[in-house]
Amino acid sequence: MARRQTPALDEALDRWVDAGGRRAWPLGVDFHEMWSALGRCSSGGKRVRPELLLTAHRCYGGGDHDVVVRVAAALELLHTAFVIHDDVIDRDLVRRGSHNVSGTFVERAAERGASADGCLTAGVAAGVLAGDLALAGAVRGIALCGANRPMTERLLDLLDHSIAVTAAGELDDVLLSVCESHDVAVEDIVTMQQHKTAVYSFQLPLQAGALLAGAPEDAQEPLGAVGRLMGIGFQLVDDLRGVFGEESTTGKSALGDLREGKLTTLIVHARSTVAWPHIAPHVGDQELTENTARVVRDLLEESGSREFVARLAQDHLDQGLRTARESGLPAELVTELTLLSAEILESVA
Template sequence: MTELLAVAHNPDRLDEQDVKDEIRKLFDSRSLRAGKYGPLFVSLWKTASQRVTGGKLLRPRLLLGAFEALSATGEHGRAFRAAAVRIAAAVEVLHYSFLLHDDVIDGDLLRRGRSNLIGAVLEERRAQRQVVRASADASADGRDLHWARTSGILMGDMLLSDAHQVFARESLPGPTRIRLLDLLEHTITESIAGEHLDVALCDGVTTPDLETVLAMTRLKTATYTFEMTLKAAAMLAGAARHVEDVVGDVGTRLGSAFQLQDDLLSTFGNASEHGKDAFSDLREGKETAIIAFARTTDRWQKIAPLFGDRELSATDAMQMRTHLSECGAEAFTRALVSDQLHATRSMLDSPETGIPGQLSRFLDQVVQKIEERQS
């Protein structure tokens, strides 16, 4: 999904390398300051720095692309061009902090097809102890995993703080900075509420009906991936308030479609392309729209015994996938994605929404890339 979201390379245009440079500066500064607290803390920052790279920079691309599109008509124009880059970098850091906490919650050791921070810290610790996974010393193995997960939690906390610092220290007009901070607070609250609801669904604390699952989907992903980035772009460009509100609504629809598609890719996609552990959602008992629909069909009695089985085999997972497809859950979820994207295009095409033409064209490209998405 990166090609059409990339801002065209031009010395006077925003470039993704600018975002990478800002992220690198943050980690370099943090790594240098970590020396005060000893080699273990330095090592943690070094490992985190290595693991934060390799992502698609989706959120920064969205923010910067929307900023470029709005700067021609917004009150601020490109006056806050450099600020937009730094805010975009902070959004990526926020994303990484969420991923770290998410990996702890889900017990994942992989991210983007390689060891995540927790997995890397665990591997390093085991290498230091010369302990292999098959070691009979279960106590030591458990302590190593606890150490790695604790490192993930604490690094996530640090990066969450760093994202706030970037927003708070940016040289912007007072009202704009306060509104950006309010947006950040709202985004973090909704994302955490969504994750909390996700765990409640998976652990049987609340009823896994479709309405609840879709609410979780919106809160967990749509707010911080699309709604926040587009609204932040509008604020930085000085767009009219009604444009800011509309792009927020567009972001909610795009984000919901994106997460539903994520669920489809995890269950029905190619693991070598999307980078997640194959069938991890089925193994972890993730309550998705796919599963919520399947619960209403007679195939559920065949799916239920295997759903959430941590030892789920590839053969059983493939059989579950067949049941989920044949019962209509796959088609139902794909229809939900199409409905959200169709509604988005209707908003972009309607003169009543007042979305500037350049932004409308950019967002239409985003819709197209979501439709074509394979990872």
């Protein structure tokens, strides 16, 4: 499901950024720069979530284009908010090869002579606030999308559920990584990923798109199941990309997850292999070099951990497609999801 040319979606996001920029000028140069950094974060990317919504809407025979585009733009703002907040939590300063919101303000504070600690504080503050603004924009976008009141309330229910589940998943992700425990199983990580990524990235767009198209209410449950399964597969692949991917395509350093000591399925599986004593000293090493990371990647391959996660990802994607077919979802939607599954797997081939 390659990204379609959707000028209306880009225009809706540009209008939001431009309107915010005009409001930001009277509030100070720093706030305007934060808004500009937020705007840069919301541009580009594959737009997986709005494209899924638009695809589901089209496959269920949806008609009102203006309303669905506004909701699709809101989902991209939701993703922007989560990306910015995730960068704050992970202490990442770069996204897609350039400074993210936090990185921009770390640099601005340094130029004004702030201490190292002060620079980091400025970065955290800007990231938290910019993410909050994007989140507010997402809620406002759905509330004012133009749908009738019952439809809008249903959309807001889906959004509210997704935000709460994602927040729970993000918290679990942090606690699993920072709390020393060797009792964590692969299943625990998969559950966390379902909460942190799958619900808002796949379940929400599919269900919202179908809802806007007037699909039968009984389609919501299978769409949710398909979304969760495919979203887990998507995140498992992202775990692999976080260690084995190219920064030019992932937008993040391939050293980040290892340096942070992020507890992913890759690391949990590696703990059970004979290679772990050689891998463990480098997981969470803030000074990890590319040369050492290359050795770690080789060990993760030789131990079978990379293959294990790749198989697990494919299993979830395949199960999602089987569920879609067996649940009687529209044939066109099954075809689009099949193409998307192939694209996801190809990214780590």
